[in-house]
Amino acid sequence: MSDIVISVKNVSKCYRIFDDQRSRFLHALSPRHTRGMQEVWALKDINIEVARGESLGVIGRNGSGKSTLLEIVTQTLTPTTGEVQVNGRVAALLELGSGFNPEYTGRENVLLNGLLMGLTREEVEHRFDDIAAFADIGDVLDRQVKTYSSGMLVRLAFAVQVALTPDILIVDEALSVGDYFFQQKCFGHLRKMREDGLTLLFVSHDMGTVRDLCKRAIYLRHGSAEFTGDSGSAIRHYFNEDAPSQPANTVEIPALLSYVPESSDVRFAAIFSDALWSRPQNHPGRLIAVSIQDQNNNKTERTQMGSDIYIKVYYQSLVGDVGTTVALAIKNRFDQVIFVTNARRLGIENCDTEDGRNAVFVFKVTLNIEAGLYSLKIGIHQPTEINKGRELDTTGWFGPFRIDWSYETESAPFLGMFGLPASGEFIASRGEQEFYP
Numbered sequence: 001m002s003d004i005v006i007s008v009k010n011v012s013k014c015y016r017i018f019d020d021q022r023s024r025f026l027h028a029l030s031p032r033h034t035r036g037m038q039e040v041w042a043l044k045d046i047n048i049e050v051a052r053g054e055s056l057g058v059i060g061r062n063g064s065g066k067s068t069l070l071e072i073v074t075q076t077l078t079p080t081t082g083e084v085q086v087n088g089r090v091a092a093l094l095e096l097g098s099g100f101n102p103e104y105t106g107r108e109n110v111l112l113n114g115l116l117m118g119l120t121r122e123e124v125e126h127r128f129d130d131i132a133a134f135a136d137i138g139d140v141l142d143r144q145v146k147t148y149s150s151g152m153l154v155r156l157a158f159a160v161q162v163a164l165t166p167d168i169l170i171v172d173e174a175l176s177v178g179d180y181f182f183q184q185k186c187f188g189h190l191r192k193m194r195e196d197g198l199t200l201l202f203v204s205h206d207m208g209t210v211r212d213l214c215k216r217a218i219y220l221r222h223g224s225a226e227f228t229g230d231s232g233s234a235i236r237h238y239f240n241e242d243a244p245s246q247p248a249n250t251v252e253i254p255a256l257l258s259y260v261p262e263s264s265d266v267r268f269a270a271i272f273s274d275a276l277w278s279r280p281q282n283h284p285g286r287l288i289a290v291s292i293q294d295q296n297n298n299k300t301e302r303t304q305m306g307s308d309i310y311i312k313v314y315y316q317s318l319v320g321d322v323g324t325t326v327a328l329a330i331k332n333r334f335d336q337v338i339f340v341t342n343a344r345r346l347g348i349e350n351c352d353t354e355d356g357r358n359a360v361f362v363f364k365v366t367l368n369i370e371a372g373l374y375s376l377k378i379g380i381h382q383p384t385e386i387n388k389g390r391e392l393d394t395t396g397w398f399g400p401f402r403i404d405w406s407y408e409t410e411s412a413p414f415l416g417m418f419g420l421p422a423s424g425e426f427i428a429s430r431g432e433q434e435f436y437p
Helices: 021-029 066-073 106-116 121-135 138-142 150-163 180-195 207-213 231-239 268-274
Strands: 004-018 037-051 055-059 081-086 090-093 168-172 199-203 216-221 224-230 287-293 302-304 308-316 325-332 337-342 358-366 372-385 388-394 398-404
Touching: 004 021, 004 066, 004 199, 021 037, 037 066, 037 199, 037 224, 055 066, 055 207, 055 231, 066 081, 066 168, 066 199, 090 150, 106 121, 106 138, 106 150, 121 150, 150 180, 180 199, 180 207, 199 207, 207 231, 207 398, 216 231, 224 231, 231 398, 268 287, 287 372, 308 325, 308 372, 325 358
Parallel strands: 055 199, 055 216, 090 168, 168 199, 302 398
Antiparallel strands: 004 037, 004 081, 216 224, 287 308, 308 358, 325 337, 325 372, 372 388, 372 398
């Protein structure tokens, strides 16, 4: 049996969009009639191979072609050109409720899905208790699916697909609907299935989850595969989408790095490989790269709550700069800016060099914030007024950076969003006179 279970070769998908029904009708009568018709290519020359037991992330902005690619792999959509080969039993969570008949009960839909996947009625009934236990929706299982909430629907859909032991599981954002604890349960089960040899094709906008589940990823942009390789590099391309893309497996140091002072902490051979953000090729700017390190100077993209991290900003200080400062902002997954500081606020009046040399600024941050995913932004500014400044260059938001904590097994140093400096004192009362003079 081949080790390659999914093979996509030169696959493209074109949709024909018509201005009106008349244009559609005339084109149906004569394919040469193209007036009032335009071709929209959702995918262009996609080539991927997924080995047995591998987890491949599929990432990109909305409209990049992710869902189209998955529908072609599951063979619910036919490619315009190219060839797809899939070896093994496929289970897919492409849309909320896809594959369910809304008029049937949950129990009846479990049986229907099992039969569609090639199992016998006896095999489905043998696994039914496991499916019901995993979905954990109680008596709702015997109600019509059209009465289900979105959370109940995804619970049952995921339980069915994983309990029927597929060789290949394809997930397209469906798990984002479930509640937090069910998501934990699902991802834990996915990791176990992956260890047992499951091949996973996973689409999500949660880059932390993609990095955690998938060692490799394909980054799609406007229907084209901009990058295929390790998930960390693919995610960096995703966050730098607005900038020109950099060819895969190449590192080109910008011209502004041509002079490096010997006393500098900058070891440019390692900067780009260690960077969480870096300036793409042929895209000029002052900021060069940003890396995050732990207390042992090791590159990190996740750490424990309460830990110290060191954010190293590599940048170019131009001749004639006066009073520039390096700024840091942190934002949580709900798009709330939770922290902003800069060198001047930390007591460093300017971050200029005498002759426009390259420089490094290091932020030390103690992460007394709740566990979760965060994005960061670095900027070069010149202050103009109190709490105001002129932006000279910025990274844009990049990440994610993950802060971990096991709330169920360890006592947290604080509860809530932040750990504010606080102290307490216990005073034992000896009588009412101490409180009422």
